[in-house]
Amino acid sequence: xxxxxxxxxxxxxxxxxxxxxxxxxxxxxxxxxxxxxxxxxxxxxxxxxxxxxxxxxxxxxxxxxxxxxxxxxxxxxxxxxxxxxxxxxxxxxxxxxxxxxxxxxxxxxxxxxxxxxxxxxxxxxxxxxxxxxxxxxxxxxxxxxxxxxxxxxxxxxxxxxxxxxxxxxxxxxxxxxxxxxxxxxxxxxxxxxxxxxxxxxxxxxxxxxxxxxxxxxxxxxxxxxxxxxxxxxxxxxxxxxxxxxxxxxxxxxxxxxxxxxxxxxxxxxxxxxxxxxxxxxxxxxxxxxxxxxxxxxxxxxxxxxxxxxxxxxxxxxxxxxxxxxxxxxxxxxxxxxxxxxxxxxxxxxxxxxxxxxxxxxxxxxxxxxxxxxxxxxxxxxxxxxxxxxxxxxxxxxxxxxxxxxxxxxxxxxxxxxxxxxxxxxxxxxxxxxxxxxxxxxxxxxxxxxxxxxxxxxxxxxxxxxxxxxxxxxxxxxxxxxxxxxxxxxxxxxxxxxxxxxxxxxxxxxxxxxxxxxxxxxxxxxxxxxxxxxxxxxxxxxxxxxxxxxxxxxxxxxxxxxxxxxxxxxxxxxxxxxxxxxxxxxxxxxxxxxxxxxxxxxxxxxxxxxxxxxxxxxxxxxxxxxxxxxxxxxxxxxxxxxxxxxxxxxxxxxxxxxxxxxxxxxxxxxxxxxxxxxxxxxxxxxxxxxxxxxx
Amino acid sequence: xxxxxxxxxxxxxxxxxxxxxxxxxxxxxxxxxxxxxxxxxxxxxxxxxxxxxxxxxxxxxxxxxxxxxxxxxxxxxxxxxxxxxxxxxxxxxxxxxxxxxxxxxxxxxxxxxxxxxxxxx
Numbered sequence: 001x002x003x004x005x006x007x008x009x010x011x012x013x014x015x016x017x018x019x020x021x022x023x024x025x026x027x028x029x030x031x032x033x034x035x036x037x038x039x040x041x042x043x044x045x046x047x048x049x050x051x052x053x054x055x056x057x058x059x060x061x062x063x064x065x066x067x068x069x070x071x072x073x074x075x076x077x078x079x080x081x082x083x084x085x086x087x088x089x090x091x092x093x094x095x096x097x098x099x100x101x102x103x104x105x106x107x108x109x110x111x112x113x114x115x116x117x118x119x120x121x122x123x124x125x126x127x128x129x130x131x132x133x134x135x136x137x138x139x140x141x142x143x144x145x146x147x148x149x150x151x152x153x154x155x156x157x158x159x160x161x162x163x164x165x166x167x168x169x170x171x172x173x174x175x176x177x178x179x180x181x182x183x184x185x186x187x188x189x190x191x192x193x194x195x196x197x198x199x200x201x202x203x204x205x206x207x208x209x210x211x212x213x214x215x216x217x218x219x220x221x222x223x224x225x226x227x228x229x230x231x232x233x234x235x236x237x238x239x240x241x242x243x244x245x246x247x248x249x250x251x252x253x254x255x256x257x258x259x260x261x262x263x264x265x266x267x268x269x270x271x272x273x274x275x276x277x278x279x280x281x282x283x284x285x286x287x288x289x290x291x292x293x294x295x296x297x298x299x300x301x302x303x304x305x306x307x308x309x310x311x312x313x314x315x316x317x318x319x320x321x322x323x324x325x326x327x328x329x330x331x332x333x334x335x336x337x338x339x340x341x342x343x344x345x346x347x348x349x350x351x352x353x354x355x356x357x358x359x360x361x362x363x364x365x366x367x368x369x370x371x372x373x374x375x376x377x378x379x380x381x382x383x384x385x386x387x388x389x390x391x392x393x394x395x396x397x398x399x400x401x402x403x404x405x406x407x408x409x410x411x412x413x414x415x416x417x418x419x420x421x422x423x424x425x426x427x428x429x430x431x432x433x434x435x436x437x438x439x440x441x442x443x444x445x446x447x448x449x450x451x452x453x454x455x456x457x458x459x460x461x462x463x464x465x466x467x468x469x470x471x472x473x474x475x476x477x478x479x480x481x482x483x484x485x486x487x488x489x490x491x492x493x494x495x496x497x498x499x500x501x502x503x504x505x506x507x508x509x510x511x512x513x514x515x516x517x518x519x520x521x522x523x524x525x526x527x528x529x530x531x532x533x534x535x536x537x538x539x540x541x542x543x544x545x546x547x548x549x550x551x552x553x554x555x556x557x558x559x560x561x562x563x564x565x566x567x568x569x570x571x572x573x574x575x576x577x578x579x580x581x582x583x584x585x586x587x588x589x590x591x592x593x594x595x596x597x598x599x600x601x602x603x604x605x606x607x608x609x610x611x612x613x614x615x616x617x618x619x620x621x622x623x624x625x626x627x628x629x630x631x632x633x634x635x636x637x638x639x640x641x642x643x644x645x646x647x648x649x650x651x652x653x654x655x656x657x658x659x660x661x662x663x664x665x666x667x668x669x670x671x672x673x674x675x676x677x678x679x680x681x682x683x684x685x686x687x688x689x690x691x692x693x694x
Numbered sequence: 695x696x697x698x699x700x701x702x703x704x705x706x707x708x709x710x711x712x713x714x715x716x717x718x719x720x721x722x723x724x725x726x727x728x729x730x731x732x733x734x735x736x737x738x739x740x741x742x743x744x745x746x747x748x749x750x751x752x753x754x755x756x757x758x759x760x761x762x763x764x765x766x767x768x769x770x771x772x773x774x775x776x777x778x779x780x781x782x783x784x785x786x787x788x789x790x791x792x793x794x795x796x797x798x799x800x801x802x803x804x805x806x807x808x809x810x811x812x813x814x815x
Contacts, residue, residue: 168763170772170794175815204769229795229813232786 010099013051013059016043017099020092022379024085025386031080040088041070045221047095059098062113065120066091078127089383091116153184153215155242156223157272161209163233168204171230177210179226184216187257189271211271213260215251244276246283316409319370326359326366327649333359334670363649367554372412374452374461375403380416381423385448388427395434395445396427402452407459408554411531415461415551418524422463422547423448425521430467430545440542442466454553458533458575461549470539475499497537498632501525525631529681531555532573555650558667558677561626562646563639566615569675571648571667572637576628576680580642583623597625597636606636607687609678612662630684637680650677661686697742697814698722702732702758703776704750708799712745715803716810729753733761736768743814744773745797748784756784756791763792772813 020043027036044067051059066088072078094113158180162173180186188210195207214223220238227236245251260274333355340352378400389396407415431437431446438444449464472493479485479499491499499505503522528535533551552558552575560571561580581599583606591597595606606625625636648667652658664679699721703709706727713723724739726732728750736744744762748755755775762768772794777785785796797809 167770169789169792170770171813172772175813178815179812226812232789 009051009056013047013099014096016047017092017096018376018380019043020047021089021383024088024092025379025382027080028082028085034074034076037070037074037080041067041074044070056098059095062091062098062117063095065117065124069120069123072124072127078123084123087116087119091120153217153242154219154240155245156212156214156216156220157237157239157241157275158212158214158223159210159235159237159239160212160227161235162206162230164205164207165233166206166230169230173206173208173210173230176226176230177212180212180214180223183218183222183226184214185251185253186215187213187253187260189260213256213271213275215253241275241279244279244283246279249279249282316370319409323366323370323649324651326363327651328668329359330363330649331668331670331672335672338670363557367408367557370409370554371406372409373404373406374412374415374459375400377412377416377419378403378450378452381419381450384420384423385427388424389446392428393433394427394431396431396448397445398448398450400450400452405452405454405459406553407452407551410555411459411551411553414527414531415549418527418549419450419461419463421521421524423450426463426465426467426545426547430465430469432468459551459553461551463547463549464544466544469541469543469545470497470500470537471541472496478505494536494538495632497539498535500537501535532558532575534576558648558650558665560646560648560667560677562643562669562675563624563626564641564643565609565613565639566617568613568615569643569669569673570609570639571646571675571677572626572628572680573677574645576630578627578629578634581625581627581636583625583638585621599627602634604634604636606638607683608638610638610640612683612687628680630681635680635684637678637683648675648677696720696722698724698739699743699745699810699814700724700726700732700735700741702726702728702744702746702750702755704728704747708747708776711803712806715806718803719807719810721810729755729758729761732758736762736765741768741771743810744768744771745776745810746773747776748788756787759788759791759793774809774813 020040023036023039023043027033027040030036044063048060048063048067051057051063069078069084073080073084078084090112094109094116097109160173160176162171166173177188189212191209191211192207194209195201201207216223220240223238224231224236227234230236256278259278260271333352337352337356340348382398385396385398388394426448427446431448432440432442434444437446447464447466449462451462451464453460475496476485476491476499479502480487482505484499484502484505485491501521501524505521525535528549528551531551532555533549536548536550537545538548539545558571559574561574561577563570563572581597583597587597595608596603597606598604604627610619620640623638623640624642625638626642627634627636629635648669650665651667653660653663653666657663662679662683663676664682665677667675667677669675699716701709701712701716701723702725703712704727709725709727713725716723724735724741726735729746730752732744732746733753746755746758750758753761759773759775762771762773773792775785775788775793775796776799777788777796778799788796794813795809797806
């Protein structure tokens with residue numbers, strides 16, 4: 001229980017820290033944007049507030065002075081400087097460290113935190129000194145304006161569903177409601193629909209819950225403070241619905257309470273919709289007297305508020321579970337269709353078609369839920385680019401487009417590290433130092449551009465820099481030196497460029513802290529291939545480099561090629577397959593037993609899946625070779641029969657078989673049989689190892 | 695009739711400060727110096743609230759809370775624990791043992807009264 005709460009806190013704080021970073025970088029560009037600054041303050045305040053609640057007192061303590069500084073900034077008493085932003089970014093990193101290193105303080109650099117706190121204290125005390133010099137008039141003016149702002153009314157819809165064990169902690173929920181009542185005017189509705197039948201009723205448990213509408217001058221923090229002792233085992237939502245309330249409208253609380261009491265006895269939705277209806281009717285009445293343009297503005301305001309509350313947070317396991325279940329449903333539905341057709345029952349066929357239609361749209365929407373815009377990942381790199389260019393003494397500007405392009409959540413998560421590697425490489429090797437850039441006639445500011453776009457079932461992510469470009473000669477030389485190719489190997493540009501992804505390859509003249517250890521790009525390619533994607537490089541010397549990542553939209557379904565060996569079905573990923581050809585006994589004889597085929601004059605090695613899976617029965621007279629492209633090389637896979645394209649829901653093999661090499665998962669076919677999904681990269685790798693050993 | 699509060703703390707100074715503040719605020723206060731003492735005195739009156747320290751000799755606060763929660767008379771009585779900032783994990787432990795809430799030490803008298811009012815009015 002405690003662990004899961006802490007975990008929730010850590011997750012939430014990580015998100016806040018990410019938001020903090022993005023906002024900080026945005027503030028750097030717009031130092032006077034009060035909304036952004038308010039956002040910064042809120043993030044810091046929340047971090048400070050909740051961290052002490054969850055046992056991260058060091059974070060609370062550390063954040064306190066930073067929060068003080070931002071309080072001054074928020075109130076316009078201090079200006080934002082680069083120094084402050086730098087410090088806050090450092091502080092953000094420290095908080096992130098503290099979050100990871102709970103309990104033991106081993107990895108926390110106490111000197112760093114001390115320095116940061118002292119710097120913030122200096123900033124704050126610097127202000128306090130000038131503050132004293134201010135004239136009395138100014139102070140008075142300020143306090144009067146403060147009063148005014150605090151008089152602003154907020155309207156909250158509060159939903160309080162106490163945990164069943166509320167009474168056992170000695171809490172009287174009515175005290176909490178009374179406390180709220182003292183904060184302003186309120187309308188209340190108590191709900192008893194969760195109360196079980198008398199025979200099941202446990203008088204020690206709390207079944208009642210409340211919906212509250214409160215008009216108050218207090219802030220959300222104040223409201224949350226009321227529930228501080230019960231927050232961790234109650235369901236609590238606070239929704240600021242001020243936008244729904246017509247301006248200058250005097251709410252008649254007695255009347256509203258009557259309406260609520262009569263109509264909203266049963267559930268939350270009623271309460272909320274009654275409020276909505278009540279205010280929108282009032283609004284219409286008032287607005288019919290006001291001119292049209294103003295009305296429009298208000299309507300759009302209300303809309304954005306509604307947008308912000310119309311999303312809910314769901315754990316990704318629940319989504320996985322949903323996708324999994326939908327996968328099962330798709331399978332069952334396929335069986336149903338088959339049965340319906342084979343029974344030749346027209347009524348059943350029409351029903352099964354209906355089920356099919358719904359199942360497929362259900363599958364599409366379930367998969368769609370897992371899709372996230374890639375923008376959040378992109379914005380993380382702003383910080384990376386800023387830090388890297390500072391470190392390397394280069395001037396680099398990061399621009400992005402296509403941030404709204406959506407990708408599966410898992411893909412996005414796994415994309416983070418490869419992208420970091422590529423961007424590091426672009427800045428370190430690609431973009432030249434400012435003097436060098438000026439010498440070759442470029443502007444001193446280098447450019448790195450990230451772009452994302454959708455193309456069919458794939459998403460293309462491009463990392464474009466306007467740096468020196470790849471030096472073909474240097475790559476070739478280096479590859480020969482490290483024994484990756486021989487001096488006589490002939491290669492086209494694409495093949496040559498793809499050498500930078502070979503293990504142990506690095507052309508950098510010296511090893512910097514950023515890159516040059518020759519492990520980076522190798523890891524990138526493997527990570528991308530792990531996502532069933534591919535990497536491509538194009539470059540022009542002196543002009544720059546473009547690295548293109550091609551990724552599947554989702555990992556949950558796979559476009560495959562369904563094949564059969566003996567009586568077993570297998571699926572090969574369609575994305576890497578080029579063509580299928582026949583392999584006759586004669587062809588095998590011609591090759592003198594070696595596993596090669598001749599396709600239009602090109603010799604291509606193949607792997608006999610029959611041999612790999614030790615299927616001992618006789619092979620058919622004519623087999624099929626599926627030609628796939630792996631790491632820019634063509635490899636064939638020999639099977640008995642090719643059925644064609646097959647879109648399937650990917651299922652894991654479970655705990656015991658997940659480490660079986662060469663099999664990436666399984667899928668259930670329409671008739672209920674299982675087909676294994678082959679990991680052709682791994683199969684090829686294993687085969688190469690065996691060959692090299694002989 | 696004034697509400698009765700039991701304050702449990704091994705530090706006499708803290709206990710007295712709590713007792714004094716609450717008496718000033720119009721409550722009746724009974725003092726106990728640790729968990730064992732508190733359990734011995736708990737049946738002598740009807741309490742509206744128990745405020746207990748966590749680190750105490752003989753019987754600590756968490757154990758006391760658990761003991762109190764199985765007594766039918768105290769089962770639904772609010773219990774507040776006194777914690778320090780560095781004891782947040784204790785805060786959680788106390789909550790799951792059945793504490794109603796917490797007061798963070800060091801606190802000012804008026805803060806104490808605010809929290810007590812919040813819990814028992």
